[in-house]
Amino acid sequence: MKILWFTFLLLFLFLQNKAVYGQTDPRVAVRDIVNAVTKRSDSLASEKIYLQTDKPVYTTGDTLRFKAYLFNAVYLAGSDKSGMAYIEIADEQNKVVKREMVSMYMGLGWGDIALGEKEFPQGGYILRAYTSWMRNFDTQYIFKKQFYISSPGETDxxxxxxxxxxxxxxxxxxxxxxxxxxxxxxxxxxxxxxxxxxxxxxxxxxxxxxxxxxxxxxxxxxxxxxxxxxxxxxxxxxxxxxxxxPILSIPVILNRPEYTDLQFMPEGGYMVAGINTHIAFKAIAEDGRGTSVSGLIYNNKQQQIAAFQSAHLGIGSFDIIPQPGETYTAKIKLPDGLYSKPYDLPPVKSSGQVLNVINKLTQDSLEINIAATADLEAANPVYYLVGQSRGIACYGAVIRLRHGASKIRISKTSFPTGIARLSLLNINKQALNERIVYINRNDNLRIALSSDKRYYTKRDSVAVSIEVTDKNGQPVLGSFSVAITDDSQVKNDSLKNNTLKSALLLTSDLKGTVEDPGYYFQSGLTAAQWQHLDNLLLAQGWVNYDWPTVFRPITPALNPAEQAFAVKGKVSNMFNKPVEKAGVMLLSKKPSFIRDTLTNKAGVFNFNDIYPSDTAIYIIQARNKRGKSFNVGIDVDEFKPPVFTASTERMIPWYVNIDSSGIKTLDNYLSYKKEHEKLLGHNMLKEVKIVDKKIIKDSKNLNSDGGSDFSLTTEDLEKAGKAKLGDLLTQKVKGFHLGSGKNPYAYYINGQFMHLIIDGVDITFSFTYDGSGPTAFMHYVKSFLDYYTAEDIKGIEVMRSARYVSSYTTRFLDPLAVPFDHAFVEVTTYSGSGPFLKKTPGVYMYKPLAFSPQKQFYSPRYTVKTQADTSFTDLRSTIYWSPNIITDKNGKAMFSFYTTDKPGTYTLLMDGSDMNGNIESIRQKIIVNNVSHP
The missing domain is CATH 2.60.40.1930 (Macroglobulin (MG2) domain)
Known part of the structure; x- marks a missing residue:
């Protein structure tokens, strides 16, 4: 027994010493930090998504074409986490107008969205793309792109x-x-x-x-x-x-200098007394964009200690040595020569450390300078410097200060191309200072484009050869998307537009909007532009990293990754208990098929390998072990759309403050349109809109012609999903509301008392007052408004005018009632049984999102005969679009297209990747003339 006790004591002392050593040995601690960061990144497997569209602006009736690239955020390889992505377009009120699914294979997918005039009237929109898995992370990784839909023919x-x-x-x-x-x-x-x-x-x-x-x-x-x-x-x-x-809208854009927002961001996060601090600033005008400023810095004695001036887009930097006990303010010079109100700089810390990073364009290493106040130097603290990129730890070191400072160099080869984050931590693994920098390894793909001729004439054939190599000149097999647009109709701003490269390597890792991202990715970047990029990261890139979560256990994700589309759900009994081995049948009419399966122990069923069409409706039926549907309920895992913050940037209509290039584009469009009409021998007539009467099948409408003042058809209701009847009336029927004044407990349509008729039966037929008070009837009506959903309804018809109300007042009202005080809503349900029967037990109607169609882009092929045909004018704005050009084992590919009838220049935009960590984005001009060149 003594021997066992002595052995245990020795083991205890050994483990205790090991634990103490592990805590005090900085090398072990920094290794643990690096391992924890990498382990968490590997476990989360975050994703980045990018869409290349065929052009940046559209017209009503146009088609938006896109190529989706989905990457593992760490390695920029094609993501194997998600096999589906969601694409949506929201209007200026942040209401989603269109949402579709895209099937992703090895991180690639593409599709088309028709911008019909009815769904997409003229105005500003935002295009978003994301996966279910991405909803577990910061919304910054979600793709967002604003665009405008114009209608040049709508106004002159x-x-x-x-x-x-x-x-x-x-x-x-x-x-x-x-x-x-x-x-x-x-x-x-x-x-x-x-x-x-x-x-x-x-x-x-x-x-x-x-x-x-x-x-x-x-x-x-x-x-x-x-x-x-x-x-x-x-x-x-x-x-x-x-x-x-039309109603013309002109945004009121104010840029009052006195309303300029000026923000100061000290390098590393703080100003520390007595230590030189590099400070970035950003001036934002009232319209939300960067604005040039210059000004002065004052201490609390109102003594001028520094001057500053923005270098690019309202962003700049300067250095000061803050003094103990002082506060600092800044004033900017206004156009009238006076100075603005004071702007506060961050407070000065009496004790702390400063992290300074020098990242020169021509140097192959980062220079790291760490300085601390005397009290910290006396304590002889140990620090950990950790370098991350794309979420993984690429560098770790133990830092000890000598004479209050430390200077080290880190090779840039420690990090991949993109944003690198440097963090200074104390022995408790708490982040003290952070700084982000941009690393350019010049290791992106090399893409060479060559055409068969230097100049082209109208309706000419253009052949383009592609050759792609890596940084070492080796051929690359990859997937690329190409868009070619007419410069006279589409303005492609090389600085303002994001590309695959700028999105993945810069903007997706920064908070907020980056103005003119293309500016930082121009070929032959100068030292001044490199400094502007560093200022951007200092001013806009300060994103706190949640270090405590790095060392905590990883919690299960709220939104699971989706490998493929599936119809999943659960069968339960009346006590909400799962039903095992319940028979579940899935029926579809378009395309027509029937499938069946059994639930597992948890009552869960799953149908895989389904590709829903744009009008897919599934009927799901469940039966218990005895083949009965009695007391059997079905819950389907339906897509629950996320709610994103609305964009604050205002879109300017095409007809407001149009610039010279826009006027030229408009003149070209109108002249070619006039020429086209002349060739056809007729003039364009004013539009005459013919409104067809909407007839609801199986409706009990009392009007002989099926007429109504407003109606929602089956097609309209299919787009509404599971929206409740009450919500449909609120959103679609103008003037529908709960009463007020003399009768606040009834529903009205513009002051007319609303009667709800379901399958020809007035719901008041079965109303019995139970003595519960004046709200009884309101709650009775509301029970129907909440019970029925768009999936239960074939059509809704509203009768308000005397023409359509009279037949209803004769049937349902007292002869002495005033007809004009009443409105009638006729609801036609699929069951056709009126407001009596409950929904069929064990049956579920499921309308999933549709997959985006993958239509081949139409590109005309001119022959010698059609080249001379003047009976039509070729006015394409998108000249060519191909979402999936694949290079072969030699890194080569080829495509061809025909020019239009308009001389000028085209812009070719090309994005692509080998889906194994290497990307590139390029642009090139193509010249089209009226005459041939030797």
Whole structure:
């Protein structure tokens, strides 16, 4: 027994000493940190997604074409985590207009979205892309791209706007100056308009105005205190009797210098007394974009200690040595020569350390300088310096200060190309300072494009050869997408537009919007541009890393990864207990098939290998072990859409403040359109809209012609998913509301008492007052509004006018009732049984999202005969689009297309990857002339 006890004691002392050594040995600690970071990154397997679209802007009725690239965020290899992605388009109110699924294979997928005029009217939109797995992480990795849909034929007016502001008796006063020209460049003389000033649906000002002889309108407006100036807009609608015209919207964009936002970000996160600190700043104008500024820094004695001036897009940097006990403010110089209100710099810490990184373009290493205050030096602390990139730890070192400072160099080869994060931690693994820098290893793919000729004529054949190699000149097998657009119709800004390369290596790892990302990826980057990139990372890239979570156990993800589309769900009994070995049948009409399966012990069923069409509707039936559906319920794992924050950037309509290139594009479009009409021998007529009467199949509509004032068809309801009947009426029927005043406990449509008729039966037929109070009838009606969903309903018809109401008042109302006080909503259900029967037990109707169609891009092929055919004019804006060009084992590929009838230049944009960590994005011009060149 003594021997056993002695052995245990020795073992205990050994383990204790080992534990103490492990805690005190810095080498072990830094290794543990590096391992923890890498382990967590490998476990999470985060993803990045990028969409290349065929062009940056569209017109109504156009088609948006895209190629989706899905990568493992660490290695930039094709993600094997997700086999599906979601693509959605939201309007300026952040309402999702379209959402589709895309099947991803080895990280690649593509599709098309038709921008029909009904679904996508003229205005600003945002395109998003994500996977289910990506919803577990920061939304910064979710792809976002704003674009505008214009309708050049909708109006023949061009508007120039200018806004001035001043304070008048304590109120904000806005001077609005508009100048209206027609597309023929002549001013609109004495044009009459209804002018409104609004924020959303709220109208703050209304007046009838008339343009002067030069087409100008001037309006003065006092801004109410409750009005959000960032959302102000002016709307104009013609008052000419013979011309209804569209409602033209002009955003009120204010850029008052005194409202400039100025932010200061010390390198490493803090200003520390007595230590030189490099400070970045960013000036943001009232419109949300960077603005050039210059100014002065003052201490608390109002002594000038430094000057600063922005270098690029309102971003710059300067150095100061903060003093103990002092506070600092900045003032910027305004256009009138005066200085602005003071802006506070961050407070000065009396004790701490500063992390400074020097990252020169021409050097192959990073210079790291760490300095600390005297009290910390006396404590002789141990620090850990950890370098990360793409979420994995690439570098780790133990830092001890000598004479209050430490200087080390880190080879850039320790990090891959992209953003690297350097963190200084104490012995408790708490981050003290952080800094991000950009590493350029010049190891992206090399893409060489060559065409068969230097110049081309109209309707000419163009053959383009592609050769792709890696950094060592070895051929690369990869997947690439190519878009070619006409410069006279599509403005491709090389600086403003994101590419696959700038998105993966820069913008996806930064918070907020990066203005002009292409600026930082130009060929032959200068030292000044490199410094601007470093300033950007100092000013905008300060993202706190949640270090405590690195050392905690990884919790299960809320949103599982989806390898493929599946119909999954659970069968349970009336006590909500799972039903094992329940028979489940899946039925589809389009395409037609029937499948069956059994539930497992947890009551779960799963149907795989299904590819739903754009109108897919599935019927799921469940039976218990005895083949009965009694007391059997079905829950299906349906897609629950995420809610993203709305973009604050305002989109400017094409007809507002159009620039010279835009005017040239418009002139070209109109001239070619006129020439086309001349060739066809006729002029374009004004649009005449014919509205077809919507007939709801099996409806009990009492009007002999099936007429109504408003209706929702089966097609409309299929798009509404599981929306409740009450929500449908609220969203679709203008004026539908719960009453107020004398009768707040009934539903109305613009003041008319609403009668709900389901399959020809008035729901009041079975209402019995139970003495529960005046709200009883309201709750009774609401039970039907909440019970029925769009999936239960074939159609909804609203009768409000005397023409359609009279037949209903005769059937359902007292003869003395006033017909005009009543409106009727006829609901036609699939069951057709009226408001009596419950939904069929053991049956579930499932309408999944559709997969985006993969249509082949139409590119005409001209023969000698068709090249001379003048009966039509080729006005394509997208000349060529191919989402999946594959290079062979020699790194080569080829494609061809035909030019249009318009001379000028084309822009070729090409993105692609070997899906094994190497990417590239390039652009090239193609010249088209009217004459041949030798």
């Amino acid at each position: 007016l061009l508007i120039r706007s200018a806004f001035t502001t001043k304070q008048v008796e304590g109120k904000q006063h806005i001077g609005i100056g508009l100048q209206i020209h027609k597309t023929d460049h002549l001013p609109l003389v004495l044009g009459s308009f209804q002018l409104k000033i609004t924020t959303g649906n709220k109208v703050w000002y209304r007046d009838k105005v008339q343009t002067s002889v030069d087409g100008s309108i001037d309006v003065n407006f006092d801004v109410p205190e409750k009005a959000d100036t960032s959302k102000l807009a002016v709307t104009l609608q013609s008052l000419k009797k013979d011309e209804s015209g």
